[in-house]
Amino acid sequence: MRKIFTFTFALLLFAAAAFAAIYPVSDKWMVNHSEVIVAGEVVSITSDYEADGLIWSYATIQVDQVVMGLASDQVTFKYQGGTVGDMTLRVSTSPTFEEGEEVLVFLKSAEDGTLEITNWVLSKRTLVDGRFIEVDKPYHEYIDELTEIANTR
Amino acid sequence: MIRNITLIVVALALLTSYSFGYELLGYDWTYKPDPMGEDIEFNPNCSDYGCGSEEDQINALWQGANAWTDYAKAEFEFTYGGWTTRNSYTYDAHNIIFFSPGSSGNAIATTYWWYQSGGRMTEADIVFWDGAFSFSAYQSPSYSEFDVWNIAAHELGHVHGLGHSSVSASTMYAYSSQGETSKRTLHSDDVNGAQALYGEQDPFSVIIHTDDDSYARVFSGSGSFDFTVLAYNNDSYGHLFRATIDLVLPDGSTHGPLLNLNSVYIPANSTLTYNGSQNIPGNAPVGEYKYRARMRDTSYPYDDYDVSYFMFWVEGKAVAGLEEAGEGWALTGSGFESAEPLAGEGGQAHTSTAIIPGAFELRQNVPNPFNPNTNINFDLYEEANVSLQIYNLKGQLIKTLLDNRALDFGPYSIEWDATDSDGNSVSAGIYLYKLTVGNEIALKKMTLIK
Ligand SMILES: [Zn+2]
Numbered sequence: 001m002r003k004i005f006t007f008t009f010a011l012l013l014f015a016a017a018a019f020a021a022i023y024p025v026s027d028k029w030m031v032n033h034s035e036v037i038v039a040g041e042v043v044s045i046t047s048d049y050e051a052d053g054l055i056w057s058y059a060t061i062q063v064d065q066v067v068m069g070l071a072s073d074q075v076t077f078k079y080q081g082g083t084v085g086d087m088t089l090r091v092s093t094s095p096t097f098e099e100g101e102e103v104l105v106f107l108k109s110a111e112d113g114t115l116e117i118t119n120w121v122l123s124k125r126t127l128v129d130g131r132f133i134e135v136d137k138p139y140h141e142y143i144d145e146l147t148e149i150a151n152t153r
Numbered sequence: 154m155i156r157n158i159t160l161i162v163v164a165l166a167l168l169t170s171y172s173f174g175y176e177l178l179g180y181d182w183t184y185k186p187d188p189m190g191e192d193i194e195f196n197p198n199c200s201d202y203g204c205g206s207e208e209d210q211i212n213a214l215w216q217g218a219n220a221w222t223d224y225a226k227a228e229f230e231f232t233y234g235g236w237t238t239r240n241s242y243t244y245d246a247h248n249i250i251f252f253s254p255g256s257s258g259n260a261i262a263t264t265y266w267w268y269q270s271g272g273r274m275t276e277a278d279i280v281f282w283d284g285a286f287s288f289s290a291y292q293s294p295s296y297s298e299f300d301v302w303n304i305a306a307h308e309l310g311h312v313h314g315l316g317h318s319s320v321s322a323s324t325m326y327a328y329s330s331q332g333e334t335s336k337r338t339l340h341s342d343d344v345n346g347a348q349a350l351y352g353e354q355d356p357f358s359v360i361i362h363t364d365d366d367s368y369a370r371v372f373s374g375s376g377s378f379d380f381t382v383l384a385y386n387n388d389s390y391g392h393l394f395r396a397t398i399d400l401v402l403p404d405g406s407t408h409g410p411l412l413n414l415n416s417v418y419i420p421a422n423s424t425l426t427y428n429g430s431q432n433i434p435g436n437a438p439v440g441e442y443k444y445r446a447r448m449r450d451t452s453y454p455y456d457d458y459d460v461s462y463f464m465f466w467v468e469g470k471a472v473a474g475l476e477e478a479g480e481g482w483a484l485t486g487s488g489f490e491s492a493e494p495l496a497g498e499g500g501q502a503h504t505s506t507a508i509i510p511g512a513f514e515l516r517q518n519v520p521n522p523f524n525p526n527t528n529i530n531f532d533l534y535e536e537a538n539v540s541l542q543i544y545n546l547k548g549q550l551i552k553t554l555l556d557n558r559a560l561d562f563g564p565y566s567i568e569w570d571a572t573d574s575d576g577n578s579v580s581a582g583i584y585l586y587k588l589t590v591g592n593e594i595a596l597k598k599m600t601l602i603k
Pocket of ligand 1: 021311
């Protein structure tokens with residue numbers, strides 16, 4: 001019964017999470033276009049206006065698992081959208097993050113040297129009850145799959 | 154195990170029928186004064202071959218807006234804010250749509266919403282990622298192109314405040330494919346989403362479109378285009394409307410009406426269609442025109458119930474004087490009904506030979522079948538002496554509900570309680586109701602069940 005609940009819950013979340021007029025790509029594409037892939041808990045988010053006039057958010061992950069790349073205990077990456085004061089920017093193709101969420105993220109270097117998400121909403125996998133809901137796979141199975149792709153690239 | 158499978162099936166069925174569908178994001182434009190409308194400015198800077206002319210791009214983007222404004226039947230309208238050269242999705246008090254020469258991951262197009270506390274949306278911008286994908290704004294996309302109208306309809310749904318639907322056939326479904334044009338028009342799930350945000354539109358609405366909306370009408374010299382006007386009455390009674398077509402000239406002034414139908418009658422829950430052809434005179438001023446259909450109250454001051462329009466363009470020759478604009482805008486067509494041109498409103502008012510409502514319209518009783526009460530509804534379009542009588546199938550008179558009564562025009566609903574003229578209940582079966590208006594008669598059947 002618990003399994004069924006998880007399954008339906010996962011479908012619902014995926015429907016809400018797929019947030020884009022996006023041309024979908026495979027995990028292999030995501031791995032090949034990323035420099036860092038990590039899984040862990042979102043422990044903080046800050047947002048501010050940047051020079052491009054947009055609100056950007058910086059999420060910091062307490063890393064449980066490094067799938068690919070060099071990463072320390074905490075990894076911070078940026079993405080478009082967020083709230084500053086009374087103003088919120090939401091971006092249709094961008095994922096959103098919340099403190100306390102367990103996620104896996106695909107990251108690449110931004111021009112300013114910081115890390116940013118690799119490819120919009122496709123850069124985020126959300127862990128619910130031990131499964132990544134976007135791919136509907138258990139934590140370790142999916143980590144192993146990505147690791148194998150990363151090792152053969 | 155069997156039990157588990159059953160549960161999964163039930164769960165999926167529930168998801169399919171209830172949980173999946175449109176998504177509200179918690180912000181919208183409802184705080185704005187009525188009538189709600191949001192100005193959108195268009196930058197036709199697509200560099201793809203398939204995007205055709207700048208006018209084709211404006212046309213395709215506007216069709217995407219009209220998908221919602223005309224067809225969602227919600228109390229929200231996009232209004233045409235004209236051309237812009239702006240190309241930034243930053244917060245600048247302009248809602249714009251533009252094409253970026255850059256790419257951004259695998260995004261085809263992105264909507265940037267800005268909103269404040271209370272869910273008050275204050276700006277929305279749409280960017281098409283032209284550096285990454287090829288777009289088509291002229292007629293049909295090839296397999297390698299994304300259709301601008303199709304994508305614009307999706308992104309403008311976001312501008313309403315809608316998120317992604319899980320109904321794969323809906324316009325607000327998250328994923329698009331090349332060559333797709335099916336999302337140029339809305340799915341019922343999209344309509345439900347828009348109405349959930351803004352409420353249902355007044356029951357009277359009008360749509361004007363060309364015989365092929367997938368390319369822009371651009372004229373260099375005289376010409377013509379064909380168009381269709383659809384007038385909707387979603388009320389449960391027939392109504393009279395004034396239907397007009399006029400022009401907004403390049404200088405912003407209004408010309409016309411070119412068509413002025415004084416008393417178009419639309420039966421309850423019905424659509425009327427008018428097909429026309431519009432001549433463009435050779436001396437028309439160069440520039441952008443709005444071709445506009447208006448559905449209005451029949452009485453002064455002619456409040457618009459609804460307005461629908463598309464743009465066309467005159468280009469490529471010496472600029473004619475605006476004073477010449479009044480000449481040569483001949484409109485021919487048929488549909489709706491004939492009407493008298495309004496005196497003094499100018500233009501070349503049109504007279505046609507189409508349908509004028511008759512003296513009356515008798516409707517099916519509601520409910521039907523019934524027990525024991527039902528309502529017999531009819532519309533009377535002139536003052537008349539009216540009789541309404543109930544007969545059984547043998548042709549015997551059961552009861553007279555109206556006996557040569559002098560009635561004014563208007564909708565009427567007369568209740569029958571399934572009793573005869575002595576007040577006794579009649580037996581179950583089929584009965585006829587006969588409406589006599591002057592010397593015209595209409596008959597319909599109804600079924601009494603017990
Ligand atoms: Zn979208």
